Amino acid sequence: MSDRPTRNDYEQLINQLGPSKSESGPEIIAVNRKREDGRRQAAGQRSTAGEQPRRTASRSTSAEQRRPTSNRAASGGAGQGQASTGRTAKTKRTKEKKPGFGGGAWLRAIIISLILVACAVALAFFAMSSATDLFGLNQEDKQVEVNVKEGMSSNDIIDLLEETGVIDQKITFRFYAGLKDALNEFKPGQYVMNRNFSYDEVIIMLRTGIRDEKERAVVNVTFYEGMTAWEIADRLEENKVCKAEDFIEACNTADFSDYDFVSLIPNEELCFVRLEGFLFPDTYQFYVDEKPENAVRRFLDNFDSKVGDDIIAKFNNLNLTLYEGINLASIIQGESSANDQMVAVSSVFHNRLNNPQIYPMLQSDVSRSYINNDIIPHVDIINNDQIYAYDSYQCSGLPVGPVGNPGLNAIKAAANPEQTPYFFFVSDFEGNFYYAVTFDEHIYNVRRAGLLGEITGIATED
Numbered sequence: 001m002s003d004r005p006t007r008n009d010y011e012q013l014i015n016q017l018g019p020s021k022s023e024s025g026p027e028i029i030a031v032n033r034k035r036e037d038g039r040r041q042a043a044g045q046r047s048t049a050g051e052q053p054r055r056t057a058s059r060s061t062s063a064e065q066r067r068p069t070s071n072r073a074a075s076g077g078a079g080q081g082q083a084s085t086g087r088t089a090k091t092k093r094t095k096e097k098k099p100g101f102g103g104g105a106w107l108r109a110i111i112i113s114l115i116l117v118a119c120a121v122a123l124a125f126f127a128m129s130s131a132t133d134l135f136g137l138n139q140e141d142k143q144v145e146v147n148v149k150e151g152m153s154s155n156d157i158i159d160l161l162e163e164t165g166v167i168d169q170k171i172t173f174r175f176y177a178g179l180k181d182a183l184n185e186f187k188p189g190q191y192v193m194n195r196n197f198s199y200d201e202v203i204i205m206l207r208t209g210i211r212d213e214k215e216r217a218v219v220n221v222t223f224y225e226g227m228t229a230w231e232i233a234d235r236l237e238e239n240k241v242c243k244a245e246d247f248i249e250a251c252n253t254a255d256f257s258d259y260d261f262v263s264l265i266p267n268e269e270l271c272f273v274r275l276e277g278f279l280f281p282d283t284y285q286f287y288v289d290e291k292p293e294n295a296v297r298r299f300l301d302n303f304d305s306k307v308g309d310d311i312i313a314k315f316n317n318l319n320l321t322l323y324e325g326i327n328l329a330s331i332i333q334g335e336s337s338a339n340d341q342m343v344a345v346s347s348v349f350h351n352r353l354n355n356p357q358i359y360p361m362l363q364s365d366v367s368r369s370y371i372n373n374d375i376i377p378h379v380d381i382i383n384n385d386q387i388y389a390y391d392s393y394q395c396s397g398l399p400v401g402p403v404g405n406p407g408l409n410a411i412k413a414a415a416n417p418e419q420t421p422y423f424f425f426v427s428d429f430e431g432n433f434y435y436a437v438t439f440d441e442h443i444y445n446v447r448r449a450g451l452l453g454e455i456t457g458i459a460t461e462d
Contacts (some may be wrong), residue, residue, distance in 0.1 A: 003391075006295075012303075014336070022174070027379065036054065041174060046254065048147065048289075055404035067330070072136060096453075118330070121385070134169075134176065134199050135199075135291070136196045136197050136198040136199075136291060139196040139197075140195045140196050141195070142166060142195045143192055143193070143195075143404075144166060144192075144193055144194070145162045145164070145190065145191070146166060146191040146193050147160075147190050148160065148186065148187070148188045148190075148206070154174075154177075154183040154184065154186060154441075158170050159175075160204065164193045164336065166193050166194075167199070171338070173199055174175050181204055182203045182206070185206075185207050186206040187206060187208075193205065196214055197291075200289070203289060203362075212261075217287065217288040219223055219240070219285070219286055220283060220284070221283070222237050222283040222284075223224055223235065223282065223284075224281055225280070225281045225405070225406060226333040226334055226337070226407070226410075227276065227405055228262070228273075228370065228373075228403070228405065229248060229374075229405070231233075231374075232247070232405070233245075233247040233248050236286070239286070240288045240289065241288065241289075242289070242290055242291070242292045242295055247292045249292070249296060250293045250295075250296045251273050251275040251296055252273060254292075254293045254296065256296070260304075261278070261307070261312075262275075262278075262300070263321045264321065264323055265323055266323060266402055268401060270383070270385060270389045270390075270401075271392075271401045272374070272375050272390070272401060273401075275296065276405065277323075277326040277327060277329075277330050277332075277402025277405055277406065278299070278300060278405070279300075279327065279405045280299050280300075280302040280306060280405065280407075281295070282299075282302055284299075286298070291374040306408050307322075307408075307411060311415050315415065318417075319417070320414075324398055325411070326406065326416050327399065327401060327402045327403075328346070328349060328350075328398060328416035329410040329413070330365065330403050330405065331349065331362065331403060332345050332346050332402040332406065332410045332413055332414055333404055333406035333436055334364070334370075334428075335364060335366055335425075335430075335456065336410075336433070337456065338431055339409045342410055342413035343417060344418050344420060344425070344433065344435065345425060346413045346414055346420070346424060346457060347417040347419065347420040348420070348422045348424065348425050348435070349362055349364075349417075350417045351422065351423055355392045355423075356396065359423055361392060361394070362392040362397070362399075363392055363393050364392045364458065366403055366404070367390055367392035367393070367399050368393065370401075370403035370404065371387055371390050374403075375387070377378040421437050421460075422435040422437055423436070423437060424438075424439065424442035425456045425457045426442065426456070426458065426459055427456055428450075433457075434457075435448055442458070446460060
C-alpha cells in the first residue's frame with residue numbers, strides 16, 4: 001500500500017484547517033508536516049523489514065550543513081562568533097600566571113635576603129668577639145677567683161670560667177684549648193685570674209697549677225736608649241717573655257687608642273714599626289709567657305708618664321708634631337750617646353730642617369744603619385719606596401718614621417735645641433764632636449776625626 005498522500009487527503013486537511021489569509025502559511029506547513037510524517041512511517045516499515053533506512057535531510061538541515069561554507073561565514077554573524085571565541089581565549093590567558101616575580105615571590109626574596117644578612121652579621125660579630133676574647137683585648141682589668149674543684153670535667157671548668165668573666169666565648173675557648181691539647185690537663189685549685197687574661201694565660205695557669213699571678217715567674221729586663229723595636233723584641237724573646245714576632249705584631253696591629261698620644265701617630269703605610277720611637281727604654285719586670293700586648297703597654301705607660309704636655313707644646317713651638325719630635329729625637333739618640341752634646345747635635349738638624357732650600361736632606365748615618373740592620377733582615381721582599389722614605393741621604397727632611405727609641409734626654413734635646421750656626425758635625429771613636437758651618441770646614445773635621453778612629457755624623461757616607 002502506497003504511503004504517498006492523495007488529492008483527497010490534501011482536501012480533507014485543508015477543510016479541517018479552515019481558510020487562511022496567508023497565501024502559503026498553514027497549507028504549506030500542513031503539507032510539509034504530513035509529508036514528513038509519511039516519510040518517517042515508511043522508514044520505520046523498511047527498518048522493520050531489515051532494510052537500511054535511507055538518509056533524508058530536510059532543506060533546513062542541508063542549509064545548516066552548508067552554512068559554514070556559505071557567504072554567511074564572512075558575514076557579521078560569523079565575525080561576531082569569532083570575536084566571541086577570541087574574547088574567551090583572551091579571558092583564559094589573563095588567568096594564566098605570567099613568568100617572573102609576583103608580589104609573593106618578591107616578599108620571599110626580601111625575607112631570605114634579610115635572613116642571610118642577619119646570619120652574616122651574626123657570624124662577623126661572633127668572629128670579632130672570639131678574637132677579642134682570645135687575646136684578652138679591651139677586657140676589664142679585674143681579678144676574680146676561680147675555684148676548680150676535684151673531679152670537675154673540662155665542660156664544668158669552662159662554664160666556671162664564663163661565669164666568673166674570665167672568658168666570654170665558651171665555644172671558642174673549647175676549640176682553642178682542644179688545639180692546645182689542654183682540655184684533659186686542667187688541674188684543680190683556687191686560682192686568682194684576671195678578666196683581661198688571654199686564652200694562653202688561662203691555659204698556662206690551669207695546666208701548671210699556678211694559682212696566682214704572684215706565683216708566675218718574673219724577669220727583669222733592661223733596654224738601653226736608642227734600641228730599635230726589633231732589638232727590644234729579640235731581648236724579650238731571649239728572656240722568655242714573649243716571641244719577638246708576636247711583640248712586633250702587637251706594636252703594629254693592637255689597639256692602644258686608650259693612650260692619648262697614640263692618636264697623634266699617623267697611619268703611614270711605609271712606616272716599618274708603628275710604635276717605633278714610643279717604646280720607652282728603661283728596666284721593666286715581665287712575667288714569663290706574658291701576653292705581647294701587655295708587654296707593649298709597659299713601655300707605653302712609661303712613655304706616657306715621662307713625655308708630658310710641656311714637651312709636646314715645645315715641639316709645637318718648633319713647628320713639629322709629637323711624632324716628628326720623637327722622630328728627630330731618635331736620630332739625635334743614634335748620633336750621640338753623650339748627653340752634653342745632644343743639644344748641639346739637635347741644633348744642626350733643626351738648622352737643616354729650617355733651611356730646606358739649602359740643605360733639603362738631613363744626611364744622618366743612623367738612618368742607613370736602621371735600614372741595613374732592622375728593615376732589610378726582617379722583610380721577605382725589599383720595598384724600595386720604604387727604603388727611600390727612611391734614607392735621610394735621599395728623602396727630604398725627616399725619615400718617614402723614627403729609627404729607634406730615644407731616651408728622655410734625647411727627647412728633651414729635640415724639644416730644646418741649642419742656638420748655633422752649624423750645619424755639619426762629625427764625631428770620632430773616642431766621643432769627640434766637631435761642628436762646622438760650611439762643607440769645607442766639615443771635610444777638614446772629617447779628616448781630623450778619621451785620624452782618631454771611627455767617625456759618624458752628617459754627610460760621612462757616600
